[in-house]
Amino acid sequence: MAKLLYIEASPRKDRSRSTQVARTFLDVYQKSHPNDSIQTLDLWATSLPRFDGATIDAKYAILSGQAHTPEEAQAWKSVVDVAEDFKSADKYLFSLPMWNFGVPYIVKHYIDVLIQPGLTFSFDPQSGYKGLVTGKKAAAVYARGGAYGPGTGMEDYDLQSKTLAGILGFIGLTDLVNIFVEPTLGPQEVAEAGFTKAEQLAISTAKSF
Numbered sequence: 585m586a587k588l589l590y591i592e593a594s595p596r597k598d599r600s601r602s603t604q605v606a607r608t609f610l611d612v613y614q615k616s617h618p619n620d621s622i623q624t625l626d627l628w629a630t631s632l633p634r635f636d637g638a639t640i641d642a643k644y645a646i647l648s649g650q651a652h653t654p655e656e657a658q659a660w661k662s663v664v665d666v667a668e669d670f671k672s673a674d675k676y677l678f679s680l681p682m683w684n685f686g687v688p689y690i691v692k693h694y695i696d697v698l699i700q701p702g703l704t705f706s707f708d709p710q711s712g713y714k715g716l717v718t719g720k721k722a723a724a725v726y727a728r729g730g731a732y733g734p735g736t737g738m739e740d741y742d743l744q745s746k747t748l749a750g751i752l753g754f755i756g757l758t759d760l761v762n763i764f765v766e767p768t769l770g771p772q773e774v775a776e777a778g779f780t781k782a783e784q785l786a787i788s789t790a791k792s793f
């Protein structure tokens with residue numbers, strides 16, 4: 585029995601296009617993988633730990649091979665909890681809106697807590713960085729008001745998928761399917777066509793995920 589962790593990042597709930605496509609994915613996934621479990625992490629309903637001075641000191645202590653002070657150890661524990669919860673999954677589904685060409689700040693907050701030495705990556709002066717979340721698969725649903733795909737001339741502005749796919753690759757999650765819902769704004773028939781295309785890819789991906 586595998587565990588799929590679904591990480592939701594739009595605060596728009598039922599009106600969110602990324603959430604709608606992700607829910608289609610999850611419905612199909614649950615039907616085609618009836619013995620698997622699905623855990624939902626709604627980033628807007630979660631109290632993420634602050635990434636403050638003590639936490640940063642704790643991170644640098646690990647990188648330089650030093651022991652934590654009691655204050656650092658306490659700060660680090662909440663980071664470990666987030667990372668261990670993430671790593672307990674076998675598969676991942678993300679859904680997120682584009683905000684100002686990038687990811688919403690809540691996603692950046694989650695990334696800043698999650699990407700840690702000894703937890704999701706390792707560093708060795710000789711061999712460099714190594715991702716520790718390996719042998720797992722992921723899918724991501726990206727909604728954006730405009731279109732950023734090949735031929736739009738807007739490809740370089742897509743910092744949303746570059747940020748998520750880039751950081752997932754860094755920690756070893758390279759088996760990633762990107763599902764774009766675009767454009768969600770503008771003429772209704774164009775938006776509907778983009779939504780239908782994303783739903784179809786979500787359905788076919790979920791079946792064999």
Ligand SMILES: Cc1cc2nc3c(=O)[nH]c(=O)nc-3n(C[C@H](O)[C@H](O)[C@H](O)COP(=O)(O)O)c2cc1C
Nearest residue numbers: 594600601602681682683684685727728729730768
């Ligand atoms: C704060 C904010 C910033 C946005 N910035 C962009 C942007 O830079 N480019 C874009 O194409 N759409 C932008 N949009 C539009 C959203 O990406 C679009 O509405 C998308 O459908 C949001 O995803 P959701 O429906 O899952 O919430 C922005 C929306 C908000 C609320």
